Amino acid sequence: MTVRAPAKVNLQLSVGPLRDDGYHDLVNVFHAVSLFDELTAVPADELAVTVETAPGSRVAVDGVPADDDNLAARAARLVAARLGVEPAVALRIRKAIPVAGGMAGGSADAAAALLACARLWDSPDDPRLSRDDLLELGADLGSDVPFALLGGTAIGVGRGERLTPALARGTFHWVFATADGGLSTPAVYAECDRLRAERGEEAPRPRVSEELMSALATGDAKALGVVLSNDLQAAALVLRPSLRRTLTAGHEAGAIGALVSGSGPTCAFLAENAEHAAELAAVLAGEGVAKSIVRAGGPVPGATVI
Ligand SMILES: C[C@@](CO)(OP(=O)(O)O)[C@H](O)COP(=O)(O)OP(=O)(O)OC[C@H]1O[C@@H](n2ccc(N)nc2=O)[C@H](O)[C@@H]1O
Ligand SMILES: Nc1ncnc2c1ncn2[C@@H]1O[C@H](COP(=O)(O)OP(=O)(O)O)[C@@H](O)[C@H]1O
Numbered sequence: 001m002t003v004r005a006p007a008k009v010n011l012q013l014s015v016g017p018l019r020d021d022g023y024h025d026l027v028n029v030f031h032a033v034s035l036f037d038e039l040t041a042v043p044a045d046e047l048a049v050t051v052e053t054a055p056g057s058r059v060a061v062d063g064v065p066a067d068d069d070n071l072a073a074r075a076a077r078l079v080a081a082r083l084g085v086e087p088a089v090a091l092r093i094r095k096a097i098p099v100a101g102g103m104a105g106g107s108a109d110a111a112a113a114l115l116a117c118a119r120l121w122d123s124p125d126d127p128r129l130s131r132d133d134l135l136e137l138g139a140d141l142g143s144d145v146p147f148a149l150l151g152g153t154a155i156g157v158g159r160g161e162r163l164t165p166a167l168a169r170g171t172f173h174w175v176f177a178t179a180d181g182g183l184s185t186p187a188v189y190a191e192c193d194r195l196r197a198e199r200g201e202e203a204p205r206p207r208v209s210e211e212l213m214s215a216l217a218t219g220d221a222k223a224l225g226v227v228l229s230n231d232l233q234a235a236a237l238v239l240r241p242s243l244r245r246t247l248t249a250g251h252e253a254g255a256i257g258a259l260v261s262g263s264g265p266t267c268a269f270l271a272e273n274a275e276h277a278a279e280l281a282a283v284l285a286g287e288g289v290a291k292s293i294v295r296a297g298g299p300v301p302g303a304t305v306i
Contacts, residue, residue, distance in 0.1 A: 001116045002040045005108035005148050005303035006032040007097040007296070009174065009261045009268045011216075011224070014206035015231040018193055019159075023143070027206035028156035029166065030147040033174055033298035037097050037105055038306075039072060039112035041120055044090035049073050054096040058292045063099050063182065064106075071106045071141055075113035078137050083128060085121050100182020102236075102262035104144040111148035111303040114138060119305060135163075151302025153216060155208055169219030171297045172270060173277035175255070177246050177290035179265035183239055188263035191235035225257025225270045236264035243267060246289040253283040 008030045016025035038054060049072060051064045064070065068077075072091050080087035091113060097105030114137055118129050129137075131149075138145035139161040146161050147154055153168040196203060215223035237243055243265055250258040250269040257270035269284070271277035277295050285293045 001042075001119050002038060002306050003112040003116045003303050004036040004038045004306050005112040006151055006300050007035040007103035007105060007108060008032055008144065008147060009103065009176075009298070010230060011153070011228055012209050012212050013230045013232055013262060015189070015192055015203065016206045017203040023159040024189060024203075025158065025206060026156060026160045027208050028160040029153070029208070029212060030144075030156055030160075030163075031153045031168075031172070031298045032147070032151040032300050032302060033296040034300045035096055035103070035176070035294060035296045037108045037112065038094045039109055039116055040092045041076070041113065041116035042090045042092070043120065044088055047073060047076060047087045048090045049093065050091070051093045051095060054094040057096040059095045059098055061095050061099060064093075064095065071110035071145075072113035075110040075137070075141055076117045078140065079114060079117040079121065079129070082133070082137065083121050087117075089117060089120065091116075098178045098182070098266055100184065101178060101266040102183065102260065102264045103176075103266055104148060104262070107142050107144035107148045108303070110141045110145045111138060114145075114149065115303045115305065147302070149302045152299045166213060166216055168216040168299055172221055172224065172299075173272070173274050174296050174298060175250075175269040175271060175277055175281045175284060176261070176294045176296065177250070177267040177269070177284060178292045178294065179240065179243070179246075180291045181265070183236060183264045185263045188232050188235050188239060191238055192232055195234055195238065221270060221272055222256050225255070228257045228259045228270065230259045230262070232263050233260040236260045240265045249284060249287045249289045250280070253280050253287070255280055
């Protein structure tokens with residue numbers, strides 16, 4: 001059973017106040033792009049995980065646990081527990097999504113494992129786990145996991161796990177600049193809180209951008225480019241100052257939108273069309289401001305059996 005699951009970029013990431021449970025209330029507009037991790041699940045004597053770099057990719061996988069800490073392993077155990085079976089499965093993960101890159105690669109693998117294990121162990125004729133059950137299990141694993149199941153473009157509220165699909169027309173063309181080394185998501189949220197406290201800023205109540213929804217609905221890339229926003233960007237730039245140069249290089253190379261993806265350090269650049277994306281990628285590759293330059297389009301579907 002092989003499932004592929006997409007990376008995401010956040011088109012709007014509005015961070016509200018810190019909640020008592022340690023999470024922040026968000027408006028998180030997710031957009032799934034055509035950069036995929038692939039997970040193969042094969043029945044085995046016991047749960048095992050292997051992690052490798054996908055063919056043709058330059059992703060470094062040394063930071064990814066190949067044991068029970070892997071989000072995919074945790075997903076397999078959850079599905080097994082819900083179905084009352086042993087988690088006897090070997091999970092082989094081929095990664096193309098940068099690790100700790102702000103593109104939700106771990107969440108993609110978790111979503112892939114939820115789907116693959118449900119397909120392996122649940123009854124095809126009378127399934128005990130519905131799509132909603134998988135979304136719920138996903139939310140237990142991480143705030144971004146439900147979106148990796150759903151895909152497309154969607155508005156996430158709460159900690160980002162409560163999703164409503166957003167209307168989006170056509171395909172948007174992206175260029176991603178990956179970085180050497182990741183950024184820790186909790187550290188970036190904490191830096192965002194620290195910066196706000198230092199400036200005496202109250203966290204605003206997050207609201208969906210109407211301009212963003214209208215740019216998506218009309219498929220207007222130029223309009224989308226100017227309304228992209230990420231409240232975590234300032235924090236990511238404090239923790240990784242070199243990203244400022246990367247973003248500037250993208251602007252100067254003609255990107256119609258540029259921002260840090262989620263908690264970073266991957267930077268996302270929006271192009272007008274496929275040709276423009278190819279040009280932008282070529283210019284950025286020559287600037288030496290990234291570990292690698294990757295092109296992708298969105299929206300694409302969530303975790304899918306292939
Ligand atoms: C920032 C975002 C944007 O989509 O993704 P990445 O850029 O890391 O991929 C997400 O909010 C990350 O979601 P995910 O990576 O699933 O985080 P979780 O495992 O749920 O939480 C990890 C930690 O991030 C912080 N966290 C996460 C979500 C949220 N709404 N508020 C938070 O403060 C908390 O410190 C939490 O302990
Ligand atoms: N299957 C997985 N793939 C990647 N990272 C994983 C996985 N399982 C657990 N992790 C841990 O989660 C951390 C963040 O993962 P990732 O989802 O790649 O980044 P981000 O949260 O920035 O999108 C990694 O540094 C790693 O320690």
